[in-house]
Amino acid sequence: MSADKVFAPGLLAGRVAFVAGGTSGINLAIALRMATLGARVHVLSRKAEKVAAAVAELQVHGDAAGSVADVRDFDAVAGAADECAKRFGPIDVVVSGAAGNFLASAADLSPKGFRTVIDIDLIGGFHVMKATYPHLRRPGASIINLSAVQSYTAIAQQVHACAAKAGLDSMIRALALEWGPEGIRLNSIAPGPVSDTEGMARLAPSDGHRDELTKNIPLGRWASKDDIANLAVFLASDASANISGTLLVSDGGYSTGRG
Numbered sequence: 001m002s003a004d005k006v007f008a009p010g011l012l013a014g015r016v017a018f019v020a021g022g023t024s025g026i027n028l029a030i031a032l033r034m035a036t037l038g039a040r041v042h043v044l045s046r047k048a049e050k051v052a053a054a055v056a057e058l059q060v061h062g063d064a065a066g067s068v069a070d071v072r073d074f075d076a077v078a079g080a081a082d083e084c085a086k087r088f089g090p091i092d093v094v095v096s097g098a099a100g101n102f103l104a105s106a107a108d109l110s111p112k113g114f115r116t117v118i119d120i121d122l123i124g125g126f127h128v129m130k131a132t133y134p135h136l137r138r139p140g141a142s143i144i145n146l147s148a149v150q151s152y153t154a155i156a157q158q159v160h161a162c163a164a165k166a167g168l169d170s171m172i173r174a175l176a177l178e179w180g181p182e183g184i185r186l187n188s189i190a191p192g193p194v195s196d197t198e199g200m201a202r203l204a205p206s207d208g209h210r211d212e213l214t215k216n217i218p219l220g221r222w223a224s225k226d227d228i229a230n231l232a233v234f235l236a237s238d239a240s241a242n243i244s245g246t247l248l249v250s251d252g253g254y255s256t257g258r259g
Ligand code: COA
Pocket: 099, 100, 101, 102, 103, 104, 108, 109, 110, 111, 112, 113, 114, 116, 117, 120, 198, 199, 200, 202
């Protein structure tokens, strides 16, 4: 459903959004939805060609910019946050969504493989929040972290992602406590399976995998990228002004049957 059917046009007019990982997948869908609702958006990811393509797509809707940076490199992320603030002013919304994942049993996963996912998802998330912190509009800023159902429910061949996402969600609560008095809100979104994403192509590579997953979702549907973008807009907007330190789950009921 298009953004203007769900949200008032101009809902995010005048706001500045910094979207880490915002050049593909769910993060790009979030960046685009915020741009169509009036936000000026700065995206960040590792590959120059993906940054250029995303910025061109975003500029159709308004002012947008981007930086090439790996979330594992704090100085690069801090440079991107500086650029964003210099160009657009104080940051109202931070989306921290850069992630890496693959299926691997713990027995087969190398220590480096485990560390790589922790480095990107958990430490990278900290880098994004710490680097943007000095530039946040306060009071009023909203930090939105892309978690996953792996944060609180065990999923086989996902020990690395389970640990990383659980760490991220714990970090969100700790930062909500520390930064709340400055009027900064932090929340996580935990999607279950999301259609048309690289993540799910990696985690459910065959029809068999996909059918098995769908059978276990009470609503019988996967999220669309726009479903998740809508949640992000809600968390970015004044409609969620009293919500901080929470995890909003969008999984069609998938985790209700998983203990
Ligand atoms: N199974 C097991 N181990 C894997 C793996 C897989 N499918 N993919 C990577 N690893 C391990 C590597 O083997 C390596 O460890 P080793 O040297 O001990 O063997 C370690 O992870 C680092 O891999 P490398 O490819 O050098 O790291 P990278 O920084 O280039 O890649 C990843 C990061 C691993 C997350 C990669 O999968 C990636 O870039 N993915 C793209 C983004 C993505 O996953 N999107 C979906 C988000 S939900």
